[in-house]
Amino acid sequence: MSCKRLLFALLIATSLLLEVQQACEYLQSGTSTTFNIGYPGPIKELIWRRKSEMIFRMKGGKQVEGQVLEIIGGSLKLSNLTASHDGTYEGEAFGNDGKSHKSEKRTICVMDKVTKPKVLVNCTGPTLTCSGVTLSPTLTFTWQQNRKEVPGTARTLGPKLKQPSRYSCTAKNQVSKETSAEIEVDCRGNNPGQSLWTLPGFEFWTTVLILAGGGTLLLVLFVVIVVCICRRQRHELNLQREEEELRLANLTHCQQPHPPGHHSRQAPPPKGHPGQHGNMHSEDQPPALPKPRGHNRPRPRPPHPQGPPPGPGASAPTAQAQEGATPRKGPRPQRS
Secondary structure, eight states: OOHHHHHHHHHHHHHHHHHHTSOEEEEETTOOEEEOOOOOSOOSEEEEEETTEEEEEEETTEEEEEOOOEEETTEEEEOSOOGGGOEEEEEEEEOTTOOEEEOOOEEEEEEOOOOOOEEEEETTTTEEEEESSOOOTTOEEEEEETTEEESOOSSEEOSSOOSSEEEEEEEEOSSOEEEOOOEEEOTTSOOTTSOTTOOTTSOHHHHHHHHHHHHHHHHHHHHHHHHHHHHHHHHHHHHHHHHHHHHHHHHHHHHSOOOTTSSOOOOOOOTTOTTSSTTOOGGGSOOOOOOOHHHHSOOOOOOOTTSSOOOTTSOOOOHHHHHTSOOOSSOOOOOO
């Protein structure tokens, strides 16, 4: 490698190192700042760069390239600063004669405002912790005892604490600082600085969330157990009810009289033969035949036309008497 290339690489490294070591101007987020161009004459062409990259170019009074930015007389104004605006800014203006004029470089670092901290007490040590702030490498802490600053810049103070005493902490960065409320620390007995509802090592709202979550979980578990017990009891009652209904149905079926025709009707044994067939069922006996009417009941004799019949000693009637008798109407029924 030639000496020229080595020299060129050395110059580039030196420029990068100088840019890195450029003093950072810390600005609070949400604020605004203006980068002045520092060119008094009329501007024919204007260029703004951030981290050596062009972000805006204007020529002939009109923007031709880059982002939409707020330009006032050639100066660059940034409003509502955030961490995305961090970097080194440099402007370059060209006059009507074509000569270039560069502005001074400025490096900005945008940081958030420090939130108000609070002191947490742990009587195990005892130790004090400055909590409730967003930690960052540029954040520092200081402690006050009875409104007098004590040595130490750590976030935690202890374990040698003077008791009883009132303590507070201050959190600070390059753009702001906040001091906590003062609390009394006395771990020899009850500690008024630590709430009874605060778990050791946790903040108040963290403790509330933990307790609320545990209570909700226990409530859900209790409801599930109660529902399971109720369903089991209901299932057992349904089974018991079905068994009782089935037992009642069987009992009713056994006691119900048989409908007509279910069994063949038993005919009584014939009169006058009580012991002829013994215990023979009525289904094995032949049906009884109807008795003839002529053999059982004698036919009455017709009355005598002229009076009662003669006795055993009387004589038979004469033929004339028989001729004078009234003839019988209709044919005489035949004897069967």
